[in-house]
Amino acid sequence: MTFIPHGEHFIAGRRMAAEERFYSAPATGASHEFSAGSPELVAEACLAAHAAFPGFAATTRAQRAALLEAIADEMDARADAITEIGSAETGLPAARLQGERGRTTGQLRLFASHILAGDYLDRRHDEALPDRQPLPRPDLRMMQRPVGPVAVFGASNFPLAFSVAGGDTAAALAAGCPVVVKGHGAHPGTSEIVGDAIVAALDKLGMDAGIFSLIQGGNRAVGAALVTDPRIKAVGFTGSLGGGRALYDLCASRPEPIPFYGELGSVNPMFVLPQAAAARGAELGAGWAGSLTMGVGQFCTNPGIAIIVDGPDADAFVSAASEGLKAVAGQTMLTDGMAEAYRDGARRVSEGAGVKSLLTTACEGRTAAPYLFEVSASDWLTNEELSEEVFGPLGLVVRVKDAAQMVELAASFKGQLTATLQMDDADIDLGRALLPVLERMAGRVLANGFPTGVEVCDSMVHGGPYPASTNFGATSVGTMSIRRFLRPVCYQNLPEALLPADLVSM
Template structure:
């Protein structure tokens, strides 16, 4: 490896080491030592963010957009370093990391264009009506304003797009909020390179370096210190249900409760309607196998459950899925812990009442090979554990007796990121019957596709009712995600000289 990380935290633009250190656990190549975080370092970073907030909140939209563009440029300039150490740490292939880097920088540039346009401010003006009877109306103007410093937790499964400069950080900076990032221990070197890129962008533009800090590693106390620091006003998180719920509860129990925007878990059910099954069951089975195994199944939109009416078409679907999954070799998972959790999840599913194994594999260490199971709808409805996410390339086929039982299964799901309908034109009546249930269940409903692959654009929603996320009215992907870190402020009868520049001319 040609790149050697410095191993320090980045606190308000400064490299700061700590006596307590930890070693990375790369999938391949050399391990490196990194400074481990502490509550004291978190407090230092939060203090810097708090001090920098008024200045960032007062910047123009153009200044913030330029910052986002410059961060993207600095990340691209470090592309080879990111690919090298990212591949070593995570086991992800170079092409995947290069694509994820493109998504990350593209998202930053999209947000920059969105900020320049100004639509996210939702500006409104009700002019004064001094002669209105029985009471006059004052001059009222409203716009969105930043909430304050934001804590961001790097995700394990997306070392770039949902990590140091990923969607949460980009949205917070676009809104005008400083960011303190808790780096994920699975890829500290990758986090460091991206953190250095953000610091370089701030230096290049002469902006307050307190706008960004990266605290590496550390135990649970570090995350708890971050979400409970009174200077933090919102939290962005992508991770496990258990860890996210613990942080959510801490945010809610603070003397000043703050919003916790957590994306936690989803099985992303896929409903195969009768005519689609009759006309293309084998193609759907093969396509599902490809979606299940993409990235070793480590996508939060992995469609882990397929629902199909029992019979020959269900047999054809299951046979094609089994064949497709059986052809997939073992893949390296992001961490040893994820690989262990995957095997434990497969064991839990296999022990469910009435569960039949269609494809059982042996995988050891950090590798994961596909599993496929099937179960009747009646057995699935009586075993809540079967509805829990297994993070990895595992699929479960639920065989229902008819369309009515398919609707019953749909109604039984908890909140999801996505719900998919595989349908032909003659399935439209059943699809119309299912749609209201799926709308209540998921943040994104799609037809005749697979949910892996989340487009970063204005209309995307990546969120859903709990436990898919902790805030059903928000998204962590797309330009609407900026609104998470804004709040509306109404200005009544303020002189034009006191109004924010974006409101004065409205």
């Protein structure tokens, strides 16, 4: 049965309409009408989240784990409808949406098992030393506690895994924080059906409906109202540098500043070291082309820039990459605006000093096809615009003179989500010289692979120095992401009857 959105918001479990309306712009199929958000709706949702926080923060880990499992179950129960509406709105293939739903429900279940183990609480106990000289020591216990209601902004490029029930929401709920989600306008129907799953899970478990609200659409004032509402205590965001920086500044300028955990963009440089280039340059070029075009290049870990020592090995790499990209037909991007921004980015790169166009295509409407450019390191180093992200299947090869210039160029990069080393055993010395630079640049450094797959696990870091993200000490993927929505509290000489149960049972 085809899913028809009702087009209303979820405010603390209630469906609510609004006078102002907007229409979805799907890649295929019929458009649907939705209520647009407003600052008034934001205030109502934040008030409900604030009221729900004390009770939700006091729930047991088992109760929150049950909620995460229930949300995953409700999403699975709506699997076919989620795939149908998601594919229509975004243009993503059904198989991609099915896989992303599996990742989304998988991370919900992962967080459930993670909080049941209890290690994330970082519990500590320094027992009292009443006879210590010259001064006694009090009894001190510490554990992590939820910060309060969290605002989450859905991302455009992952309508499930980074949206309504995605990593930010899962982490906040696992921590014990109510969530107010601002759905992304690119996929409001997908947001609605996933929001319905969360509401159903809360209702099934008899939990406070104020734990979750979903607000759709609206102008920039809606997002501003959300991050400046005094009841919101942290923000999770994945999106553009301009939009994220504006929200970050609003969070910092509040009477009570709050943390803004924003992922804002990355070009994810790939360094092809000399021996690897000599041994398998053509193979690496073809692999890079496949990674560049995965998901129409709309992954935040898309390796947009390849750095290689100039010469015949670089020629083989570039030739293979070009052939691989030529074989990729035009594909539908997530929105018309993204397709236009992609064309503008390609034009900006092509006009850079010393830039040579190796593969140009005709992209019209919402369709995107690959571009490939190359430039010398000397020209690249004098043009900062070439280091800016182009969201889409565009590759830029930077030819360096030698290993020393490769290290120099690595040091010029701003913060990144990832940095990749394509290397063989004989490249270890150069890899050793590059690694300290890459560690300072990126949140994840990988060898002999491509960064477009982000494993959801305990050790993953998906973040990095600015502008890749606004907080280099955090991750938005993996179980460590829960820490963003917790703060340490120390309890001194409190009787056990007053201590949180998790501290008494340690």
